[in-house]
Amino acid sequence: MLEEITVAVAxxxxxxxxxxxxxxLKQGHKPMEVVEAMRKGMEEVGRRYERGEYFLPELMIAGDTMKEGMEVLQPYLEKGEGGARAKLVLGTVQGDIHDIGKNIFAMLARASGFEVIDLGVDVPPERFVEAVEREGAAVLxxxxxxxxxxxxxxxxxELLEKRGLRQKVKVILGGAPLTExxxxxxxxxxxxxxAVKGVEILKGWFPKD
Structure with a gap:
């Protein structure tokens, strides 16, 4: 069944x-196993895009497909680990309106016990920094x-640094073009x-008591 899910996304x-x-889920697979199966499907989508077999419309459909699957899993994920580990301010940066990856990351972070303040898309630096300061967030x-x-x-x-907030907050970047x-x-x-790897990093920064 998990392989079928991977193929369905791809x-x-x-x-x-x-x-x-x-x-x-009915067969007893854990929600995170299903997430991982969909993630593998998205990896294949990425490979096909790189080979010129898929284009931007296919990427959008693949993202919508994974989002549809995540909606099924969300209630089960939110029953997961519970207990707020830390507060996270999140958003897509100014000049970009893509939000599928961000939304999946937010859902998984909440399921892992993080409080998420999602600012949406096309968010300017000033608004991010204001939210970090206002919310007392530990992660941006x-x-x-x-x-x-x-x-x-x-x-x-850089704006975090100017405001004297950089040492108080962890910054994690997410997106297809990014490398360590x-x-x-x-x-x-x-x-x-x-998104799955991103949440694992968060959990490493803020281990559950």
Whole structure:
């Protein structure tokens, strides 16, 4: 069943993913196992995009397919670990309106016990920093799918530094163009191109008591 879910995401089978996820849960698979199966499907989508077999419309359909599956899993994930570990301010940076990866990350973070303040998309640096200060957040998550918006990530980190907040908050960057090396250049503590890995990093920073 998990392999079928991976194939469904890779083959853009939006109409069947909800039923497959429901069936996997009925068969006793853990919600995170289903998430991992969908993630593998998204990896295959990425490979097909790199080979020129898929284009932007296919990427959008794949993202919607995974989002549809996540909606099935959300109630089960939220029953998961419970207990607030830390507060996270999250958003897609200014110049970018993509939110599927961000939304999946937010859902998984909440399921792992983090309080998430989601600012949405096309968020300017000033608004991120104001939210971190106002909420007393321990983590700032910046999402970006398109490379022209990457400089905004650096600008946001620099503004944190100017406000004297950088030492008080962990910064994690997420999005397809990101690598660990690029994350360091942008001034972040971590950078990932996978929502599941991103949440694992959060859990490492803030272990559950």
């Amino acid at each position: 083959e853009l089978k939006f109409d069947t993913i909800r039923k497959l996820c429901e069936e996997a 998550g910046l999402s970006c799918l398109i490379t022209p918006a990457l400089p905004t990530m650096r600008q946001t980190v 090396e690029l994350g360091k250049k942008l001034g972040a503590d971590a950078a990932v191109n996978d």
